[in-house]
Amino acid sequence: MTRTVPGRTDHVVVVGAGLSGLAAALHLLGAGRRVTVVERDASPGGRAGLLERHGYRIDTGPTVLTMPHLADEAFAAVGDSLRARVDLVPLHPAYRARFADGASLDVHTGAEAMEAEVERFAGAREAAGYRKLRDWLEKLYRAQMRRFIDVNFDSPFQLLTPDLARLAALGGFGRLDARIGGFVRDERLRRVFSFQALYAGVPPARALAAYAVIAYMDTVSGVYFPRGGMHALPRAMADAAAAAGADLRFEEPVTRLERSGDRVTAVVTAHGRIACDAVVLTPDLPVAYRLLGHAPKRPVRLRYSPSAVVLHAGTDRTWPWLGHHTISFGAAWRRTFHELTESGRLMSDPSLLITRPTTTDPSLAPPGRHLHYILAPCPNTALGPGAVEWGDLAPGYRDSLLAELDRRGLDGIASAVQEQCMVTPADWQARGHAAGTPFSAAHTFAQTGPFRPRNLVRGTANAVLAGCGTTPGVGVPTVLLSGKLAAARITGAGRPSRPGAARPGARPRPVARSAEERRPA
Known part of the structure; x- marks a missing residue:
């Protein structure tokens, strides 16, 4: 039988209102737990955040949504529905691929459409x-x-x-x-x-x-975009959690955990103390381990994924050949991966992901304007340039990135930029992401499945981890699953928490909390 948190688990504090934390909260609520979510930022989302600048609504994290049924599982836990709260737009094509030889390919998730496109592109065989x-x-x-x-x-x-x-x-x-x-x-x-x-x-x-x-x-499974941007997903999850009785507290960073023996008894924030029976920790692994007071021993140190530079550009023009998602492949391939994962050098011939969300939702930019996100993979700070070095590198790298985009068909992009924000590994590191990467621990064989950092931590009986650093791994679908799996560690697989607990999929009654209960102890 799968291990679960022993003892009383009536009140659970979830640290972090990102996708994993919100998924955990919804599954816990559906199993009848009282849930408090504490978040350091002013709004939900975590990595899937939102930046608003002069009429531009910029997603600061993932731009690709796949496997939406995994998000719907979280909503269904409280009798809610993803599609009732989020307008999902299927993307056709899912991607547009452009190659160094000038050829392009539309990547369709429908079998017949993709077979026809591959035949046009490369022949019947x-x-x-x-x-x-x-x-x-x-x-x-x-x-x-x-x-x-x-x-x-x-x-x-x-x-x-x-x-x-x-x-x-x-x-x-x-x-x-x-x-x-x-x-x-x-x-x-x-x-x-x-x-x-x-x-x-x-x-x-x-x-x-x-x-x-x-x-x-x-x-194959389909690529979607939530109208209003990717941030619409965590915002809807937070709304559903609040409607189901969760106590969501924003701008409330956690400073430490109180313990009695091997159990966490309270989460202490900048605003007070919240007593709890169990806790779900969703920050990146080093932050979570620091709160717990120790890190599990591993025979080999964790190896982290490459990082990325993301240039968010609001422009006064666009380029019609771009899709919602365009992958611009450089001529180099194996050398690129060697630079990213072995030598620690910036890509000499980069492959880039260009996302133009205003293709699907023009309301994300002022009238007549457009949003472009350019993601350029780069080495993490443990292998390549460190956080301090990025302070000097960033301006020149931005200019070289814009020049490369100009050469690849986005002619005049530098002069078209009206609003910009560039995120580098230094920024990811400042957010608490180990090795300056938002992609956490790499999925080597020794860091996958049962060999990935466990969501139960030895030495602490009632703390569970969630997020991309633990089971099952990196990406929106797997992070949503990590929240579900963390909740299952507390609730048990398929069994109610106590007499009268809500059935999975049933909406629990909102928890009425007095002013005295809400006051920090």
């Missing part, structure tokens, strides 16, 4: 290979989801299931790049189905083929 690749991705997803992703691990022996044999038979323990190449030979197509490994922190040539499940999410 590659189109047939794509259909086989798609079938393999679907089987890979089915083999992994129930046993390896949406699961709390207490031991590596939990891997020993029939699904492990299925995963092995599918070639999941081979190398990603080689496995993709067994279906499609065109090197450009191979990039489209393997670049996602970068966000897992492992070059495609070294990544396990099992990580192609990320490509399944991106290229």
